[in-house]
Amino acid sequence: MESFAHSVAKYHDQPILKNVSRRDVLKGIVTGGGLVVAAQFVPTAMAAYDPYPTGATGMPGGMVWDPHVYVSIAKDGTVTIVSHRSEMGTGSRTSLPMVVADEMEADWSKVKIVQAEGDEAKYGNQDTDGSRSVRHFIQPMRACGAAMRQMLERAAAATWACSDVDVRAENHKVVHIPSGNSLGFGELAEAAAKLPTPSAKQINLKDPSQFRYIGKGKVQIIDLHDITTGKANYAQDIVVPGMKFAVVARPPVVGGKAKSFDEAAAMKVPGVVKVVQIAPTPAPGKFAPLGGVAVIADSTYAALKGRAALKVTWEDGPNAAYDSEKFKEQMAASARNPGKIERNEGDIDAAIKGADKVIEHEYYIPHGHHATMEPPAAVAKVTGDKAEIWACVQSPGGTRGDVAKLLGVDEKNVKVNVTLLGGGFGRKSKCDFALEAATLSKATGMPVKVVWTREDDIQHGFYHSVSYQHVTAAIKGGKVVGWRQRSVSPSLMSNFMPDPKRESALELGLGLTDTPFGVPNLRLETGEAPAMARIGWFRAVNNIPHAFAMQSMIAELAHELGKDPKDFLLEIIGPARVADMRKTVSSELWHYGDPYETYPIDTGRLANVVRLAAEKAGWGRKMEKGSGLGIAAHRCFQSYVCSVVEVNVDSKGNVNVPRVDTAIDCGFHINPERVASQIEGAAVMGLSIAKLVEITFKNGRVQQSNFHDYQVLRIGQGAMDVRTHIVPHGPNVPSTGVGEPGVPPFAPAFYNAIFAATGKRIRNLPLRDQLTA
Amino acid sequence: MQVKINQQAKDFSGDPEMPLMWYLRDQLALTGTKFGCGTGLCGACTVHVDGKAVRSCVTPMGELSGKSVTTIEGLHPTGDHPVQKAWRAANVPQCGYCQPGQIMNAAGLLNEKKNPTDDDIVQAMQGNICRCGCYQRIFAAVKSAAKGA
Ligand code: FES
Numbered sequence: 001m002e003s004f005a006h007s008v009a010k011y012h013d014q015p016i017l018k019n020v021s022r023r024d025v026l027k028g029i030v031t032g033g034g035l036v037v038a039a040q041f042v043p044t045a046m047a048a049y050d051p052y053p054t055g056a057t058g059m060p061g062g063m064v065w066d067p068h069v070y071v072s073i074a075k076d077g078t079v080t081i082v083s084h085r086s087e088m089g090t091g092s093r094t095s096l097p098m099v100v101a102d103e104m105e106a107d108w109s110k111v112k113i114v115q116a117e118g119d120e121a122k123y124g125n126q127d128t129d130g131s132r133s134v135r136h137f138i139q140p141m142r143a144c145g146a147a148m149r150q151m152l153e154r155a156a157a158a159t160w161a162c163s164d165v166d167v168r169a170e171n172h173k174v175v176h177i178p179s180g181n182s183l184g185f186g187e188l189a190e191a192a193a194k195l196p197t198p199s200a201k202q203i204n205l206k207d208p209s210q211f212r213y214i215g216k217g218k219v220q221i222i223d224l225h226d227i228t229t230g231k232a233n234y235a236q237d238i239v240v241p242g243m244k245f246a247v248v249a250r251p252p253v254v255g256g257k258a259k260s261f262d263e264a265a266a267m268k269v270p271g272v273v274k275v276v277q278i279a280p281t282p283a284p285g286k287f288a289p290l291g292g293v294a295v296i297a298d299s300t301y302a303a304l305k306g307r308a309a310l311k312v313t314w315e316d317g318p319n320a321a322y323d324s325e326k327f328k329e330q331m332a333a334s335a336r337n338p339g340k341i342e343r344n345e346g347d348i349d350a351a352i353k354g355a356d357k358v359i360e361h362e363y364y365i366p367h368g369h370h371a372t373m374e375p376p377a378a379v380a381k382v383t384g385d386k387a388e389i390w391a392c393v394q395s396p397g398g399t400r401g402d403v404a405k406l407l408g409v410d411e412k413n414v415k416v417n418v419t420l421l422g423g424g425f426g427r428k429s430k431c432d433f434a435l436e437a438a439t440l441s442k443a444t445g446m447p448v449k450v451v452w453t454r455e456d457d458i459q460h461g462f463y464h465s466v467s468y469q470h471v472t473a474a475i476k477g478g479k480v481v482g483w484r485q486r487s488v489s490p491s492l493m494s495n496f497m498p499d500p501k502r503e504s505a506l507e508l509g510l511g512l513t514d515t516p517f518g519v520p521n522l523r524l525e526t527g528e529a530p531a532m533a534r535i536g537w538f539r540a541v542n543n544i545p546h547a548f549a550m551q552s553m554i555a556e557l558a559h560e561l562g563k564d565p566k567d568f569l570l571e572i573i574g575p576a577r578v579a580d581m582r583k584t585v586s587s588e589l590w591h592y593g594d595p596y597e598t599y600p601i602d603t604g605r606l607a608n609v610v611r612l613a614a615e616k617a618g619w620g621r622k623m624e625k626g627s628g629l630g631i632a633a634h635r636c637f638q639s640y641v642c643s644v645v646e647v648n649v650d651s652k653g654n655v656n657v658p659r660v661d662t663a664i665d666c667g668f669h670i671n672p673e674r675v676a677s678q679i680e681g682a683a684v685m686g687l688s689i690a691k692l693v694e695i696t697f698k699n700g701r702v703q704q705s706n707f708h709d710y711q712v713l714r715i716g717q718g719a720m721d722v723r724t725h726i727v728p729h730g731p732n733v734p735s736t737g738v739g740e741p742g743v744p745p746f747a748p749a750f751y752n753a754i755f756a757a758t759g760k761r762i763r764n765l766p767l768r769d770q771l772t773a
Numbered sequence: 774m775q776v777k778i779n780q781q782a783k784d785f786s787g788d789p790e791m792p793l794m795w796y797l798r799d800q801l802a803l804t805g806t807k808f809g810c811g812t813g814l815c816g817a818c819t820v821h822v823d824g825k826a827v828r829s830c831v832t833p834m835g836e837l838s839g840k841s842v843t844t845i846e847g848l849h850p851t852g853d854h855p856v857q858k859a860w861r862a863a864n865v866p867q868c869g870y871c872q873p874g875q876i877m878n879a880a881g882l883l884n885e886k887k888n889p890t891d892d893d894i895v896q897a898m899q900g901n902i903c904r905c906g907c908y909q910r911i912f913a914a915v916k917s918a919a920k921g922a
Pocket residue numbers: 807808809810811812813814815816817818819828829830831
């Protein structure tokens with residue numbers, strides 16, 4: 001709290017960088033722009049709804065802003081607003097309805113929030129992933145609130161038989177300006193509900209100076225009281241009358257299956273009612289269940305005991321050869337040889353040949369796993385050709401479609417209720433657990449809750465991909481004139497298509513091919529790496545390994561050249577410009593599904609967060625022996641983030657992280673308090689990745705099983721003083737992602753700090769005992 | 774066997790090996806006690822037994838004869854225990870799943886130590902994982918609850 005308030009308040013003495021206007025963007029006249037130092041927002045009356053294009057329209061369900069869908073007003077004045085995105089901890093369930101409330105002049109204390117079921121035709125896209133909730137829905141939610149406000153005003157004007165200009169909505173009532181009389185929202189509700197929705201052209205948005213809640217950071221998350229009193233309901237907590245409990249023994253190797261099983265001992269456990277086999281799905285299985293044998297019982301405890309008593313003989317299949325140690329060697333070999341060219345500028349071979357010096361380094365990140373505090377869980381009740389699901393899913397719309405397909409019924413017959421999610425991080429975008437529940441409910445005719453244990457979660461996940469990066473830099477005349485990076489990483493696309501055995505355009509656009517460096521000779525390549533486990537996206541996805549390699553290498557080159565790491569980072573970023581690499585990438589530039597023109601890659605904004613973080617952290621300050629500062633910056637999910645990490649390494653090699661300063665430019669932000677909480681959480685997760693996290697395979701089996709051998713950061717182990725510095729912008733600068741962008745810069749900043757403190761360079765994650773051994 | 778749950782007497786005649794967590798969650802529908810790891814490694818299932826914080830996932834029912842169990846639902850009738858208030862004032866939660874366990878653990882600490890040092894807080898709270906990474910606010914909230922309590 002303190003840190004974010006501090007940053008927002010103190011930042012106002014900084015120059016405000018304003019993005020180019022939307023019209024300039026659309027006209028494409030942004031060269032050298034982006035970095036226009038402009039006047040503060042000048043308050044005007046109301047602004048017309050003139051939305052900039054986003055990727056929302058290209059998503060299933062697109063975007064909907066009809067207030068009749070999102071808002072209802074009761075006679076007593078209670079305003080009910082629909083949250084159509086899943087809440088997994090980012091605060092979107094509060095923040096987006098807060099935007100609606102602000103635009104409609106509703107009093108937040110009279111607002112209730114209801115969670116939408118999965119219905120993308122009705123609500124627009126609900127896939128809560130890719131740091132998209134605010135990025136894609138700030139505009140429709142503002143329009144929705146404004147439309148409701150205008151309908152209320154019109155209803156009041158009709159009651160008073162006066163002109164629209166004589167009325168104004170104000171804090172839950174509409175005022176008749178000439179007389180000062182007013183009517184409450186509750187009194188106007190019925191009449192307003194009968195009015196047609198204004199067209200987009202008729203919508204008037206509030207001037208930012210009139211915002212009550214947006215940008216203030218005063219509204220607390222709607223579930224705060226329920227969370228602190230134990231009333232908040234997650235999927236693990238759902239109880240449906242007549243429900244049975246199931247746990248599943250899944251094949252230990254992906255692609256394997258149960259050759260035979262003996263259920264006798266399991267059936268003897270008191271409370272066990274049935275043992276059901278789930279068929280495996282051949283790859284690519286999307287989010288299909290892994291298959292296995294389910295034990296269904298009267299309680300979770302009985303199901304667990306039944307599963308322990310179950311005897312299953314597994315047939316492993318080809319992935320039994322997956323061995324992380326050997327695979328690392330295989331990836332290294334692939335990275336050391338020429339790969340497939342993914343982006344090419346200048347002549348890297350000539351640059352390397354003619355260089356004064358060539359520097360080459362390799363960076364490795366192992367598999368990681370989300371380990372959401374709530375392990376996956378779902379309840380399904382299948383009756384005839386209808387199904388109802390309760391689940392902690394990030395994509396209720398996608399889940400609805402997948403369940404319908406699995407059961408062979410019409411989507412309209414499937415109702416997906418979304419609970420709160422005890423963490424998501426991308427894991428709960430994959431609805432395999434809901435599909436298991438549907439399978440078992442159908443097989444037994446009973447409502448069934450599938451409970452994943454922590455062991456199930458850690459051993460049967462969709463893993464953050466392992467990655468090997470080989471980077472070569474050519475130095476001439478004290479400058480980096482060439483950069484070649486080979487990225488080797490199994491692809492998450494293997495869930496959806498025959499394994500491409502290398503990163504797809506989508507994964508490469510996450511921090512590799514979209515790199516905006518000012519290096520004249522640049523070649524980015526991929527090498528081959530098959531997927532031998534389920535690969536899944538994890539908070540920030542491939543941005544993590546790409547940024548780790550690049551931002552570490554930049555600091556290594558700074559050291560090589562005898563330059564200050566921050567100054568050299570700014571030098572590599574180069575002058576303020578719009579970096580457009582769409583012509584130099586080999587296939588397509590993945591731009592997070594968004595139009596490039598709305599979110600041009602602006603090196604001025606990247607450099608700005610570098611300067612801001614450095615300044616706030618006191619870059620260059622004198623450090624005690626064993627202490628150091630490290631810096632790293634990265635652009636992803638259309639946001640710009642830079643972290644300065646301070647470390648302290650004691651004589652035994654134990655590392656502490658006393659302070660982190662993170663600057664984020666996420667365009668127009670609506671809830672600075674939640675932005676700060678995301679940045680703090682990203683630092684903790686980043687430090688987990690850097691220090692501890694590793695999933696390894698042997699004989700195709702995950703070797704870790706619970707928090708004793710899959711360790712994550714605990715309190716007091718660093719990142720306890722994370723200060724968030726938000727670059728302020730008005731609504732004219734498109735809102736961009738917040739949930740993920742804080743993660744990628746952390747690990748390289750941390751390792752750069754360790755180098756500054758000790759002179760030791762770590763290139764293999766995680767740290768574990770590399771400094772103590 | 775008799776056990777008190779949130780001041781209410783309960784007669785338990787089931788499997789004495791069953792962990793308290795499943796009794797609370799599946800049989801009493803007290804789902805504020807969360808399932809995180811089942812092995813005493815994460816703290817999500819923390820409750821009080823006779824005022825002391827324990828992990829209910831590794832506490833067999835058989836050990837609870839004559840004891841008094843308090844869950845997050847019973848910590849305070851209106852949810853206004855100093856720790857709960859401090860939690861809300863500091864905007865601690867993100868997803869919220871670990872938080873009942875964090876709160877019960879912090880309340881257990883303050884039962885034992887009215888004025889914990891920074892080290893005491895870190896030591897006591899290390900068994901409670903928050904994957905969302907709310908640690909700096911958890912720390913601040915425990916400190917302010919200790920001051921206010
Ligand atoms: S669920 Fe009991 S400590 Fe994790």
